[in-house]
Amino acid sequence: MSSPAPAERKPVTLHRLRQMHEAGEKIAMLTAYDATFARLADEAGVDCLLIGDSLGMVVQGQPSTVPVTLDEMAYHTRCVVRGNRSAWVIADLPFASYQEGREQAMRSSAALMQAGAHMVKLEGGGWTAETVHFLTERGVPVCAHLGLTPQSVHALGGYRIQGRDEAGAAMLRRHATELAQAGAAMMVLELMPSSVAAQVQADNPGLMTIGIGAGKGTAGQVLVCYDMLRLTRGRLPRFARDFTAEGGSAEDALRRYVAAVKDGSFPDEALHGY
Numbered sequence: 001m002s003s004p005a006p007a008e009r010k011p012v013t014l015h016r017l018r019q020m021h022e023a024g025e026k027i028a029m030l031t032a033y034d035a036t037f038a039r040l041a042d043e044a045g046v047d048c049l050l051i052g053d054s055l056g057m058v059v060q061g062q063p064s065t066v067p068v069t070l071d072e073m074a075y076h077t078r079c080v081v082r083g084n085r086s087a088w089v090i091a092d093l094p095f096a097s098y099q100e101g102r103e104q105a106m107r108s109s110a111a112l113m114q115a116g117a118h119m120v121k122l123e124g125g126g127w128t129a130e131t132v133h134f135l136t137e138r139g140v141p142v143c144a145h146l147g148l149t150p151q152s153v154h155a156l157g158g159y160r161i162q163g164r165d166e167a168g169a170a171m172l173r174r175h176a177t178e179l180a181q182a183g184a185a186m187m188v189l190e191l192m193p194s195s196v197a198a199q200v201q202a203d204n205p206g207l208m209t210i211g212i213g214a215g216k217g218t219a220g221q222v223l224v225c226y227d228m229l230r231l232t233r234g235r236l237p238r239f240a241r242d243f244t245a246e247g248g249s250a251e252d253a254l255r256r257y258v259a260a261v262k263d264g265s266f267p268d269e270a271l272h273g274y
C-alpha cells in the first residue's frame, strides 16, 4: 500500500501514520525550518516535517544545538506551519526546556503545540519516561529520541556512534522499551548499528522508529534537509546520499528522497557501514 498523490492527500494524522506502519509503508520525515521549504516538502509527499533544533547549527551557525531556545523553536514552528498543508508536524523541545521535570515539559510542549506542532520530540533515555507518560496522558503526542542525542554532545564526548558494544546496545533497547511503554508513539534512533535499531523495532512492534544513520530496519527515515539537498558545507554525515545528483531542482531531490524511503532503497547499507 502506498500513500495517495500529495496534491490530493488528506492531512497526515497519527492514526494515518499508524496505519502506514501497520501496512509496512515506510515513513518519510525531513527537517524543515521555514514556510517555503515546508511547502515544497509537503507537496513532494514528505509524511512528517520535523522542526529540529538542528536549526541552531544549520540556520543560526551555532556550534551545537545547545544554545537554541524555546522561543526560537516556537518561531520556526509557526513559519513551517504557515507553509505546510498536510504533513504531520513535529517540533523539538530544545535543551533545558524539559529536563527539570514533567510540569516544565508540559509548559514547553504547550508553547510548541500552540505554535502549530502536532507532536513534540524530546531526547534522552529512561529518565524521560515519566515525562513522556505525563505528556501523552495530557494529549501531547511524543516522539522520543535515542542513540546519539545531540543536546548531550558535551556529555557524550562528541558526535559518536552509540550502542556499539553489548552493554550499550542492551541499554538502548531497555530505554526504548521503557519509553514505548510510557506512551511514546514515535522514536528517532540516531547513529547506531543497524542491528540495534532493528532490534528496538522488533522489541516494540507498534512503535514507529525513525532512523538517521541507523540502517534500514526502522519504520521510517529522517534527514536534515540541508544534508539531503547537499547544501551543508564541511563534513557531511556518511549516510546522507546525494539526492540532487540526478535532477536539477530541490523539488526533484525531495521527490527522490520520498521515493527512496518508501521503496526501501534509502539508506544504503554500504554507506551506513557500522
Ligand code: KIV
Residues within 6 Å of the ligand: 031, 050, 051, 052, 053, 054, 055, 092, 188, 190, 212, 222, 223, 224
Ligand atoms: O534536530 C534535528 O534535526 C534532529 C534530527 C537530526 C533527527 O533531531
